[in-house]
Amino acid sequence: MRSTPRRWLLVLVAAHLLLVTLGAAGVELGDVGPIGRLLHHYGLASGAECEYDFFTSRDHGQLVLHVDVIDAEGRRSTRSLGTGASHEAEIRVAHIADAFETADPELRRELAKSLAAKMFDRHPEAREVVVRVEYFVAVLMDEHRSGREPRVTQVYDARFRKPQARPEARHGSADPG
Amino acid sequence: MEAPILDDSSPRAGACRALDVFLFAPATARPLAALRIGLASVLLVQAAVVHAEFLDWFSRDGLFQGNLARAFGPLFGPRTGDLLAWLSPLGVGEVAGLRAIGAAYVVALVMLGFGLFTRAAAALAWFLHWTLMNSADPLRYGVDLYAHIFLFYAIWVPVGRAASLDVFLLGASRAPTAGARIGLRLMQMHLCISYFASGVEKAAFIDWWNGELIFRALSFPGYRRFDMSWLAHHPALAQLACLATLAIEIGYCVFIWPRRTRRLWLAAVLGLHLGIAIFLGLHFFGIIMCVLNIALFGISPEPRGDQAAFFAGAAPGESSTLTQPGMRRSKAL
Numbered sequence: 394m395r396s397t398p399r400r401w402l403l404v405l406v407a408a409h410l411l412l413v414t415l416g417a418a419g420v421e422l423g424d425v426g427p428i429g430r431l432l433h434h435y436g437l438a439s440g441a442e443c444e445y446d447f448f449t450s451r452d453h454g455q456l457v458l459h460v461d462v463i464d465a466e467g468r469r470s471t472r473s474l475g476t477g478a479s480h481e482a483e484i485r486v487a488h489i490a491d492a493f494e495t496a497d498p499e500l501r502r503e504l505a506k507s508l509a510a511k512m513f514d515r516h517p518e519a520r521e522v523v524v525r526v527e528y529f530v531a532v533l534m535d536e537h538r539s540g541r542e543p544r545v546t547q548v549y550d551a552r553f554r555k556p557q558a559r560p561e562a563r564h565g566s567a568d569p570g
Numbered sequence: 571m572e573a574p575i576l577d578d579s580s581p582r583a584g585a586c587r588a589l590d591v592f593l594f595a596p597a598t599a600r601p602l603a604a605l606r607i608g609l610a611s612v613l614l615v616q617a618a619v620v621h622a623e624f625l626d627w628f629s630r631d632g633l634f635q636g637n638l639a640r641a642f643g644p645l646f647g648p649r650t651g652d653l654l655a656w657l658s659p660l661g662v663g664e665v666a667g668l669r670a671i672g673a674a675y676v677v678a679l680v681m682l683g684f685g686l687f688t689r690a691a692a693a694l695a696w697f698l699h700w701t702l703m704n705s706a707d708p709l710r711y712g713v714d715l716y717a718h719i720f721l722f723y724a725i726w727v728p729v730g731r732a733a734s735l736d737v738f739l740l741g742a743s744r745a746p747t748a749g750a751r752i753g754l755r756l757m758q759m760h761l762c763i764s765y766f767a768s769g770v771e772k773a774a775f776i777d778w779w780n781g782e783l784i785f786r787a788l789s790f791p792g793y794r795r796f797d798m799s800w801l802a803h804h805p806a807l808a809q810l811a812c813l814a815t816l817a818i819e820i821g822y823c824v825f826i827w828p829r830r831t832r833r834l835w836l837a838a839v840l841g842l843h844l845g846i847a848i849f850l851g852l853h854f855f856g857i858i859m860c861v862l863n864i865a866l867f868g869i870s871p872e873p874r875g876d877q878a879a880f881f882a883g884a885a886p887g888e889s890s891t892l893t894q895p896g897m898r899r900s901k902a903l
Contacts, residue, residue, distance in 0.1 A: 448783065455790040486623075
């Protein structure tokens with residue numbers, strides 16, 4: 394460290410990497426006063442606050458979102474929220490299911506309503522749209538060998554009837570299961 | 571007359587000297603250029619693949635209607651709604667505004683990839699990527715986080731000092747710099763922290779030790795690409811895959827640095843990410859991680875002559891164009 398600029402550069406790099414480490418450890422700086430909030434904002438802007446907890450869920454399951462379109466004859470078909478143009482898009486829209494984990498029933502209802510409105514727009518033949526979220530529980534290897542099948546539990550179900558101008562909920566049972 | 575710091579043989583001086591070389595020995599920007607081109611290419615292909623969904627994801631009558639998008643994700647950060655509000659006094663409507671944002675993002679990535687006005691292009695790409703990521707938070711996953719992190723670095727690190735139009739047309743210097751070295755080290759260490767954190771987090775769950783997690787992940791509807799149920803009849807294989815993942819991720823921060831183990835670890839981590847891409851269908855996540863690993867640890871930053879000596883195992887400091895007398899070159903890439 395032969396020069397002052399290098400020392401300062403080193404301090405900045407070390408501070409940034411410290412934030413990266415704290416972010417990776419799940420430390421919430423946003424609650425630690427004004428400086429903590431400033432660092433939290435920097436962490437969001439730079440990505441230093443990211444956590445890397447991929448595939449570390451304690452749960453043995455995954456939320457799965459289905460959107461069913463029902464036409465005037467009562468025919469029901471499950472449609473994707475993506476346009477079907479790419480696998481990448483399908484992966485992303487599948488992640489919307491996780492948004493239903495929110496504890497706020499009103500927000501879940503707004504989200505379901507929004508998705509249903511989009512489906513009415515995309516499928517003019519639809520008379521009703523059902524937004525379902527299921528919890529898929531995988532089995533252990535041992536259970537699979539003994540013939541046990543994965544379990545699916547419904548955690549959210551909302552049905553929307555085609556409106557004249559905008560989608561209106563007929564009923565929206567938001568049973569968190 | 572310069573003080574003879576380098577002749578000081580005390581342990582402290584030796585440690586300072588080694589740290590100085592590790593962090594500041596002038597390096598070429600070749601690995602940084604590979605990162606720049608790879609990152610921009612992956613994001614451009616991704617943009618091309620999902621462009622049909624663009625309006626559905628970001629417009630107010632798309633999947634997240636009205637102000638619903640604001641209910642998800644962090645409160646801080648730009649959103650498409652903010653940019654559209656700035657554009658509306660100019661008479662730009664929502665659809666035209668979103669198309670302009672999308673086009674600006676693509677142009678920024680193209681400029682970043684070619685290295686034209688590289689810092690400005692990186693700043694614009696980073697800002698628009700962050701904006702798009704915040705505006706449809708329920709749609710994001712790991713690839714977006716890594717892209718956001720490394721686009722931010724691309725603003726500050728001299729990624730345009732090699733294989734770029736800035737060099738060929740605008741005369742930017744290709745000379746090795748201390749800035750390239752410290753930038754490379756910063757990104758390398760960030761990658762190490764991310765793997766270590768990910769590995770340690772996984773190691774806290776018994777399912778990563780007995781192999782159940784990989785069987786479970788492969789059976790989830792969101793990730794199932796092939797029928798992997800046969801794995802249940804070979805639990806040792808599932809366990810081996812899980813343990814190898816833990817070893818690769820936790821050991822990364824140690825074994826990616828020494829020359830003797832670097833190639834092995836690089837191959838292992840590339841195999842891990844290709845496996846994720848193929849078997850879990852997370853193609854862009856797998857590819858972007860391969861790009862980051864190859865750029866940061868697979869490409870030598872040493873000048874050409876030095877590189878040959880480096881890989882030939884020349885003695886430290888011998889026939890080096892970048893080291894000063896008495897100064898060792900960094901043994902790590």
